[in-house]
Amino acid sequence: MTNTPAEIRNMLQTYGKQLTNAKRLARFRRALKMSEPVDVVSISRQARRRELVEKISREIIENLIVSGNENPVVSDILEQLELDFGEKHLFEYPLDGSDVQVLKENDQGVVLLSPDEMSEVMNRLWEITLDKVDRTML
Incomplete structure (x- = not known):
């Protein structure tokens, strides 16, 4: 079974998009963790x-x-x-x-x-x- 250069290029583009989305999601999760309030302030x-x-x-x-x-x-x-x-x-x-x-x-x-x-x-x-x-x- 041989793959054409176009199929390989499409596969690599798909993997690249998945990797980019995974990095973006990881940054988002880190930012969410950092933005959580450390101290909860309660007012009367x-x-x-x-x-x-x-x-x-x-x-x-x-x-x-x-x-x-x-x-x-x-x-x-x-x-x-x-x-x-x-x-x-x-x-x-x-x-x-x-x-x-x-x-x-x-x-x-x-x-x-x-x-x-x-x-x-x-x-x-x-x-x-x-x-x-x-x-x-x-």
Whole structure:
């Protein structure tokens, strides 16, 4: 039984592919073994709750408040913010895609806040939102 050069070449190509796949699999297994966590870090229930409260608060501020959602939680947060500052605040994203803008509504109309005022309002908004989410979570 004689083999043609084409058959031998195909056989060698197949073996080469199998060898390449075996090397790749071995590297993958080594990488998986090295990436396994050596120490398992467990955090307390309170820390996990705090992390979840912050995540939900961030979502409320970034999406619901800016979109003008009529959610009762959002309404309560905005009412508290209005009580704290004595003015109604509006939050909107500009069309150019930059960061949120904070406007205040007063007798003269709607005015864009200065960076210092905006920082103060956003900090207070974060505190109110954290408190509200923490109180309403089970």
